[in-house]
Amino acid sequence: MHCETLAKRIIACLDVNAGRVVKGIQFEQIRDAGDPAELALAHSQAGADEIVLLDITATAESRNTLLETVRRTARQLFIPFTVGGGIRSLDDAAAVLDCGADKVAMNSAAIADPALITRVAERYGSQAVVVAIDARQRTPTAWEVYVWGGRKQTGIDAKEWAKRAKELGAGEIMLTSMDRDGTKSGFDCPLTRTIATSVRIPVIASGGAGEPHHFVEVFQGGAADAALAASVFHFGLKSVTAIKQELRDAGIPVRPTC
Amino acid sequence: MIAIVDYGAGNLTSVVKALQHLGEECAVTNDPDIVGRATKWIIPGVGNFKATAPLVNGKLGEVLRTGVDLGNRPLLGICLGLQWMFEGSSEAPELRGLATFSGECTRFSDQVKSPHVGWDSIAVEQRSRLLAGIPSGAYVYFTHSYRAPVCSDTVATCTYEEPFTAAAERGNLFGVQFHPEKSGDAGLQILENFCAL
Numbered sequence: 249m250h251c252e253t254l255a256k257r258i259i260a261c262l263d264v265n266a267g268r269v270v271k272g273i274q275f276e277q278i279r280d281a282g283d284p285a286e287l288a289l290a291h292s293q294a295g296a297d298e299i300v301l302l303d304i305t306a307t308a309e310s311r312n313t314l315l316e317t318v319r320r321t322a323r324q325l326f327i328p329f330t331v332g333g334g335i336r337s338l339d340d341a342a343a344v345l346d347c348g349a350d351k352v353a354m355n356s357a358a359i360a361d362p363a364l365i366t367r368v369a370e371r372y373g374s375q376a377v378v379v380a381i382d383a384r385q386r387t388p389t390a391w392e393v394y395v396w397g398g399r400k401q402t403g404i405d406a407k408e409w410a411k412r413a414k415e416l417g418a419g420e421i422m423l424t425s426m427d428r429d430g431t432k433s434g435f436d437c438p439l440t441r442t443i444a445t446s447v448r449i450p451v452i453a454s455g456g457a458g459e460p461h462h463f464v465e466v467f468q469g470g471a472a473d474a475a476l477a478a479s480v481f482h483f484g485l486k487s488v489t490a491i492k493q494e495l496r497d498a499g500i501p502v503r504p505t506c
Numbered sequence: 507m508i509a510i511v512d513y514g515a516g517n518l519t520s521v522v523k524a525l526q527h528l529g530e531e532c533a534v535t536n537d538p539d540i541v542g543r544a545t546k547w548i549i550p551g552v553g554n555f556k557a558t559a560p561l562v563n564g565k566l567g568e569v570l571r572t573g574v575d576l577g578n579r580p581l582l583g584i585c586l587g588l589q590w591m592f593e594g595s596s597e598a599p600e601l602r603g604l605a606t607f608s609g610e611c612t613r614f615s616d617q618v619k620s621p622h623v624g625w626d627s628i629a630v631e632q633r634s635r636l637l638a639g640i641p642s643g644a645y646v647y648f649t650h651s652y653r654a655p656v657c658s659d660t661v662a663t664c665t666y667e668e669p670f671t672a673a674a675e676r677g678n679l680f681g682v683q684f685h686p687e688k689s690g691d692a693g694l695q696i697l698e699n700f701c702a703l
Contacts, residue, residue: 254666255625255645292690297625326524328647328688345517350688373516373553375621375649419621419649448616450623473624503625503645 255503256467256495257474258488259298259452260291262321264333265305267313285320292327295488295505299325300353300422300476303333304397311340315347322348330378332422336361341368345376353422355380356395359402359409362416369417378452379413380422381406383439391425391439398426406439407446414447421447422476425455430479432458440470452476460494467500508532508701509544511570513560515551515586524687524694530701538565546580546700547573549587550687555597555611555652558590562602574604580678580703582636585650588674588681592654606679607671609655618667621651626664628672628684634661636680637673638699644692646672646684654683678703 262269262284269284288299301321303314311334318331331344332353341352358365358379369377382398383391383406391406410421423443425436435456444451450473453466457477466472492502508525510518512534525532525548532548533540541547547570551557560566573579583591591604595611614620630642640662653670656663662673664683673682680700686693 253627253664254622255627257624322519322523324527326527326688326694327690346519348519348523350517350520375552375623376517420623448619449621450619473619 253501255297255501256463256472257297257452258295258463258491258502259300259474259476260288260296260488261300261302261454261476261478262287263302263304263478264314264317265303267317270304284317285324288321288329289324291488292325295492295503296327297503298328298330298474300330300332301349302353303331305333311343315343318344318347318349330422332378332380337364338367338371341372341376345372351376351378351419353378353380355382358413359393359395359404362412365413365416365418369419374417374419377418378420378422379410379418380424381409381413381443382424382426384426385436385439389438389442391442394426398429407442410443410447410451414449418449420450420452420473422452422454425453428456429454431456432479434458434462435466435470435472435475437465437470440466440472444471444473450474460491463491464494464498464500467495468498507544508546508548509541510534510548510550511541511561511566512536513549513551513557513566515553515557518550520685520687521548521550521584524697525701528694528698528701536560536566538569541566542569542573544579546582546703548582548584548700549590550584551586551590552649553586555586555589555595555601558586558598558603559601561590561604570604574606574679577677577679580700581680582700583681584687585683585685588671588683589652589654591674591679591681592657595652597652606676607654607659607674607681608657611652611654613652614667621649622653622666623649625689626666626684628662628664630662632661634673634675635703636675636682636696636699637662639695640692646682646686646689646692648684650683654681
């Protein structure tokens with residue numbers, strides 16, 4: 249039995265609207281936290297293992313703004329970089345990958361057209377395909393998938409959808425608990441564990457981060473492979489270093505911050 | 507000029523960006539004439555081993571083979587590029603690799619999550635020109651479902667399920683399973699070492 253060295257990843261998420269980073273509290277009430285390229289570089293230098301940029305408006309008019317933002321953000325970034333929001337076709341995926349993203353995250357479009365997952369995976373490889381799932385608890389052991397930024401319920405079970413997404417070619421699952429998003433009360437560990445133990449691909453836990461111990465909980469109790477947070481980093485509440493120190497103290501493998 | 511050989515396996519933007527950051531002149535190409543004129547070669551790539559067929563066939567295959575046999579032009583294989591430098595892969599048994607390094611690539615078993623995605627630490631096993639300045643225990647970024655075995659030219663290993671080749675080198679031929687262009691400062695150092703050869 250070898251010592252497990254694969255690091256649990258800490259991912260900084262930038263929610264972007266019209267080229268500026270914002271963060272919603274439970275998908276509403278938005279605050280401006282600055283320039284995406286600047287923030288991405290700052291997070292990378294502070295020790296974040298990966299950057300996710302989510303275009304939360306993703307209207308037709310914002311596409312060109314987004315591509316320019318992706319290009320500017322990618323230029324100085326030498327850690328994995330995922331872009332999501334409004335990716336509805338192979339061409340949309342190709343455009344952000346050509347601008348320097350390494351992975352695309354697809355959510356509503358993957359539900360509407362599951363074959364899109366396969367098309368992007370066949371062209372760019374599964375490592376470039378992240379399926380984002382926004383889920384809300386329905387029973388003590390079941391969660392329902394929501395789309396359109398959490399505005400529309402689908403009747404689809406999150407666990408079943410995660411398994412199907414993997415079969416279709418997803419390389420990772422980015423799982424957001426809508427019940428916890430923006431609450432800073434901790435990740436939804438039962439949801440994360442349910443998905444992470446049902447698919448043999450990495451699961452990124454999202455929604456609810458507020459304190460360093462929340463990260464310990466989601467890696468230990470939630471069996472997550474990575475954990476994502478936005479506002480917890482933007483507003484300087486907790487540094488990546490402090491989170492990683494707490495993880496290291498708990499015996500969880502992390503990449504040193506410098 | 508460094509030729510980044512484009513054989514249709516994945517997105518090469520990140521590799522270009524990292525080389526530009528290091529101030530290196532590079533061209534993404536599949537033109538055998540341009541590849542032939544380059545002073546160094548990088549063979550990146552992700553995806554199925556089947557995709558490596560253009561590296562063996564036709565004029566491009568001939569140019570690469572001749573250069574490798576002469577041994578005077580530094581070549582860096584990244585990810586699928588490294589796997590291609592081994593003898594072959596169970597992913598596409600009908601194809602042969604470059605066979606610079608001995609052994610066949612195989613898939614991770616069902617005992618572990620696959621692909622192996624994320625930052626993992628490497629153990630530096632031998633003196634290496636490519637890994638100069640990189641300490642054992644350094645973290646680099648991996649994303650792959652097949653792994654190359656440990657061989658006599660392995661200079662660094664990573665352990666996931668069992669030890670596999672993270673980096674190998676022989677003469678001017680180098681390969682890394684991880685993505686130096688996505689591995690932060692450690693990765694940029696490795697690319698800089700290659701550019702400085």
